[in-house]
Amino acid sequence: MLLARLIDEAALRQNRMGRAPFVVPVSGHEGCQIGTAWPMRLGTDVWVPYYRDLGVVLVAGMTPEEVFLGIFSKAGDPSSGGRQMPAHWGYRRLGIVSHSSPIATQVPHAAGIAYAMRYRNEDAVVGCWFGEGATSEGDWHEGLNFAAIHRVPVVFVCENNEYAISVHQDKQMAVRDVASRAEGYGMPGVVVEGSDVLACFRAMREAHDRARAGQGPTLIECKTYRYLPHTSDDDDKSYRSRAEVEEHKHHDPIDRFVGYLIGRGLTDHERIQSLHDELKAEVDSALTSAWDAPDPDPALVGRHVFAEDDR
Amino acid sequence: MSEKTLVAAISDALHDEMAADDRVMLLGEDVGARGGVFKVSEGFLEEFGEDRVIDTPLAESAIVGVAIGMALRGLRPVAEIEFADFIHPAFDQIVSEAARMRYRTNGDWGCPMVIRAPCGGGIHGALYHSQSIEAFYAHVPGLKVVMPSTPADAAGMLRSAIRDPDPVLFLEHKKCYRLIKGEVPDDGATVPIGPADVKREGGDLTVVTYGFELHRCLEAAARLALDEGIEVEVVDARALAPLDTETILASVRKTSRAMVVYEDNRTYGAGAEIAATIAERAMFDLDAPLVRIGGPDIPAMPYAAPLEHAFMEPEPDQLYVRMLELARF
Numbered sequence: 001m002l003l004a005r006l007i008d009e010a011a012l013r014q015n016r017m018g019r020a021p022f023v024v025p026v027s028g029h030e031g032c033q034i035g036t037a038w039p040m041r042l043g044t045d046v047w048v049p050y051y052r053d054l055g056v057v058l059v060a061g062m063t064p065e066e067v068f069l070g071i072f073s074k075a076g077d078p079s080s081g082g083r084q085m086p087a088h089w090g091y092r093r094l095g096i097v098s099h100s101s102p103i104a105t106q107v108p109h110a111a112g113i114a115y116a117m118r119y120r121n122e123d124a125v126v127g128c129w130f131g132e133g134a135t136s137e138g139d140w141h142e143g144l145n146f147a148a149i150h151r152v153p154v155v156f157v158c159e160n161n162e163y164a165i166s167v168h169q170d171k172q173m174a175v176r177d178v179a180s181r182a183e184g185y186g187m188p189g190v191v192v193e194g195s196d197v198l199a200c201f202r203a204m205r206e207a208h209d210r211a212r213a214g215q216g217p218t219l220i221e222c223k224t225y226r227y228l229p230h231t232s233d234d235d236d237k238s239y240r241s242r243a244e245v246e247e248h249k250h251h252d253p254i255d256r257f258v259g260y261l262i263g264r265g266l267t268d269h270e271r272i273q274s275l276h277d278e279l280k281a282e283v284d285s286a287l288t289s290a291w292d293a294p295d296p297d298p299a300l301v302g303r304h305v306f307a308e309d310d311r
Numbered sequence: 312m313s314e315k316t317l318v319a320a321i322s323d324a325l326h327d328e329m330a331a332d333d334r335v336m337l338l339g340e341d342v343g344a345r346g347g348v349f350k351v352s353e354g355f356l357e358e359f360g361e362d363r364v365i366d367t368p369l370a371e372s373a374i375v376g377v378a379i380g381m382a383l384r385g386l387r388p389v390a391e392i393e394f395a396d397f398i399h400p401a402f403d404q405i406v407s408e409a410a411r412m413r414y415r416t417n418g419d420w421g422c423p424m425v426i427r428a429p430c431g432g433g434i435h436g437a438l439y440h441s442q443s444i445e446a447f448y449a450h451v452p453g454l455k456v457v458m459p460s461t462p463a464d465a466a467g468m469l470r471s472a473i474r475d476p477d478p479v480l481f482l483e484h485k486k487c488y489r490l491i492k493g494e495v496p497d498d499g500a501t502v503p504i505g506p507a508d509v510k511r512e513g514g515d516l517t518v519v520t521y522g523f524e525l526h527r528c529l530e531a532a533a534r535l536a537l538d539e540g541i542e543v544e545v546v547d548a549r550a551l552a553p554l555d556t557e558t559i560l561a562s563v564r565k566t567s568r569a570m571v572v573y574e575d576n577r578t579y580g581a582g583a584e585i586a587a588t589i590a591e592r593a594m595f596d597l598d599a600p601l602v603r604i605g606g607p608d609i610p611a612m613p614y615a616a617p618l619e620h621a622f623m624e625p626e627p628d629q630l631y632v633r634m635l636e637l638a639r640f
Contacts, residue, residue: 046384077417078419079416080415080416080417081417083414083415083417084415088415090415090416090419090420091419092416092419092420097383097420098412098415098416098419098420100407100408100411100415102403102407105376105403105404105407105408107376108372108373108375108376108377108379108380108404109376109377109379109380109383109408110380111373111376111377111380112376112377112378112379112380112381112382112383112384112388113380113381113383113384114380115377115380115381116380116381116384116385116386117384119336119362119363119386138370138372138400139372139373139376139403139404142368142370142372142373142376143373143376143377145368145370145373146367146368146370146373146377149368303417303418304413304414304416304417304418305413305414305452305453306413306453306455306476306477307413307421307476307477310413310418
């Protein structure tokens, strides 16, 4: 969580310095992302994230340097070689499926991947993440419906931060909980507090177990909040008050978990501070080496349209 | 060789590919118990089981989107859109996802899948069972768009499409399904996706066409040879993306006269691209103005027989006249 936060802060600074034209903040979402990503098994399960899922892809195995290679659109960006906007994740070796900018198009993909897993009797699960705005899209409905009909091993995770860019949930849906829609598809729907990383972990572990046991998909809704604008190009002052944002920062997932650990005597402030310093140094070094990495070669702009261009 | 209708050739080729490779899946509306509205997959459910022959919910975007997911996980899905007219809800999945997957991941992920869609008019299908959709998709790099119109081509190109590492939109003209019969090799031969095919050789005039219009052009060309001794070379584009410009240009350079015939609305249709290619690269080889014949620029094909005929003009009689005019220019 702390690593995601530190990368986020560093990325936004790079944007303000003019070195990164576009960044997608994650701050506030770390609890629900790390919590729901953690039960997934590396090398076995498949990750179908959306653009805010820095925390998810870090758990999946993407390194800070690889994240910055994407932010600086370098040739070595594992997601796209600098072709997509930053935060459009994808990494075949890690099982992270590439996604686009149109919202919720990855949801039917998750259903199809899970169908293929079940068809081959693979002990594997798909995790599929999206925001609450995505739930208005037809593809979201179609994907959940298909997954439920065939009881395929997929867990759908909604990171509900109340705003689809500027549009509040009240104007996105008439229901209070996205999770309540699960019943309409014939799958369980669970609401969890997104700032409680352990609650998110438990909900995902249960859903993951259900999926592995052949009991089909689950919809988990994490109530969360993003502290920063939608992207570096957004101005969130135009649609929400500073007071509202500050209020949510009192329920910070990192502070909450640190409080939990210290309360249980599992760590102390000193060790948290040294972890922070260690991760900060790692982020700074990752940023520097990514910045120094080569840019994509414009001569290769025509490559990879078809497989025969892959050479 | 066996004589088959176009639809039987497609059915048999699909069957063989499914029998040979358990990664090949079929999904779409009514493909299972019903065997497809055109009976392409009749008996498939019983033979291959409901895991591989999937009656999907009535949701085209999911049909394509789920197929993309299957392809990403190593299967070879064949997604059937019941009528090409209903493919539009899946436009985003085809264009934003399938066609861009390889490019946007710098070659990391690929999307080997086939989307089959019966298209075209002349079967009393009216506005929403007659559409030509090829131009929307042929504009999209990363997607292969084909419309084979003989049983041998359909069978061979479907086999190639299923084995292709990239997404292929496989268009089947409904009017050809049972009307067009032809010899199909029994050995499972493939026909490559890319090359156009000279369906009739001639030295006086080149006609570039595809789909049902191919058969009308061949009929007019045969009569013209008999009546007037004019030899029309008929080039079947077969694949619209990638378009085989070399075969088209070689024919035009040989005959010095060129006509492009297609059923779709004339404006911005695939024929416009073919005509532009000829104009751009063979202008000084032409002895007569390029002729482009396409459907009328009205929203779609109407239902009533006289109205439908008005859209499906020109009939072979009229094509005959236009070819004669061009040959004598």
